Amino acid sequence: MEKYIIIILIFLVLFYLYNCIMIIENFEDDTQWSDNWTKLDFEARKDDICTPISKEYKKLGPINSWIWTVPISCENGMPHTRDENIIAIPNGFSEIRLPKTIEHEKIHLHQRRSQKDWIKFYKKYWNYEIFKQPPLSLPKELTEMKRANPDTNDAPFACWKGKWWSVPVYYSTTDLKFRNCIVKWWNSKTNKIHSEAPDDWLSFFGQKVSQAEHPHEISAVYIANILFDDYDESVKAMNILNKKWDRVNEKLIN
Numbered sequence: 001m002e003k004y005i006i007i008i009l010i011f012l013v014l015f016y017l018y019n020c021i022m023i024i025e026n027f028e029d030d031t032q033w034s035d036n037w038t039k040l041d042f043e044a045r046k047d048d049i050c051t052p053i054s055k056e057y058k059k060l061g062p063i064n065s066w067i068w069t070v071p072i073s074c075e076n077g078m079p080h081t082r083d084e085n086i087i088a089i090p091n092g093f094s095e096i097r098l099p100k101t102i103e104h105e106k107i108h109l110h111q112r113r114s115q116k117d118w119i120k121f122y123k124k125y126w127n128y129e130i131f132k133q134p135p136l137s138l139p140k141e142l143t144e145m146k147r148a149n150p151d152t153n154d155a156p157f158a159c160w161k162g163k164w165w166s167v168p169v170y171y172s173t174t175d176l177k178f179r180n181c182i183v184k185w186w187n188s189k190t191n192k193i194h195s196e197a198p199d200d201w202l203s204f205f206g207q208k209v210s211q212a213e214h215p216h217e218i219s220a221v222y223i224a225n226i227l228f229d230d231y232d233e234s235v236k237a238m239n240i241l242n243k244k245w246d247r248v249n250e251k252l253i254n
C-alpha cells in the first residue's frame with residue numbers, strides 16, 4: 001500500500017513540475033519589448049511573426065540560454081535576444097555564421113544579467129553612458145526615426161564623451177528595412193547631426209565597427225571577433241575589453 005502512495009506522490013510532484021515549466025514557457029512566448037517603440041517601429045514590424053517554431057535549452061558555457069528558432073519575418077530576419085535567457089535565431093540561418101552569432105548574442109544576455117558591471121565598464125574605460133530615455137533636446141527627427149533594437153532596449157540611448165549621441169535611424173519613413181538603417185551622430189554641444197562618427201571615436205573604436213550604434217553592440221561585436229580570431233590589436237577599445245573580459249568564466253573583471 002505504502003509503495004502505491006509513494007508512486008502517486010512522485011507522479012503528483014512530476015505533474016506539478018511539468019506545469020511549472022509550461023507556465024514559464026508560455027510566459028516566454030509572450031515576451032514583448034514594445035514599450036518604447038515609435039510609430040515607425042510598429043510599422044516596420046507589422047507583419048512580423050515571432051512565435052517560436054522550436055525551442056531548445058542549450059548549455060553554452062557559463063551563459064546558458066534558450067535558443068528559439070523563429071520565422072524569418074521576425075525582426076527582419078536578424079538574430080537577437082529577449083529577456084535574460086532567450087536567443088532568437090531566424091529559421092534557416094546560415095550554419096557557418098551561427099557559432100559566431102551565438103557568441104555575440106550571449107554577450108547581450110550577459111549585458112542584461114549584469115547590467116551594472118557593463119555600465120561601470122562603459123563609463124570607466126570607454127567614456128560611454130547609456131540611458132533609458134533620450135535627452136529632452138534630442139532633435140525630433142532622431143527620436144521619431146529611431147529604430148528600436150531588442151538588444152539595447154534596457155537603455156537604448158548612448159552618449160560618448162558627454163556630447164556625442166549615436167542614434168540608429170530608419171533610412172526614410174517609407175524605407176523601414178533594418179539593413180538600410182544608418183547611425184546618426186548628434187553633438188549635444190553644437191546641436192548638429194552628423195552622418196559619420198567623430199574622428200576621435202574612430203581612432204579609439206576603429207574604422208570597421210559593424211554596429212556602432214551602442215556600446216552593447218560594439219562590445220558584443222568585439223568579443224565575438226576576439227573569440228573567432230578576428231582580433232585587431234590596433235583598436236584600443238577592443239584591447240581594453242579583451243583585458244577585462246574573462247573568457248573562461250564569461251564575465252567582466254572589475
Ligand SMILES: [Zn+2]
Nearest residue numbers: 104151217220
Ligand atoms: Zn547585437
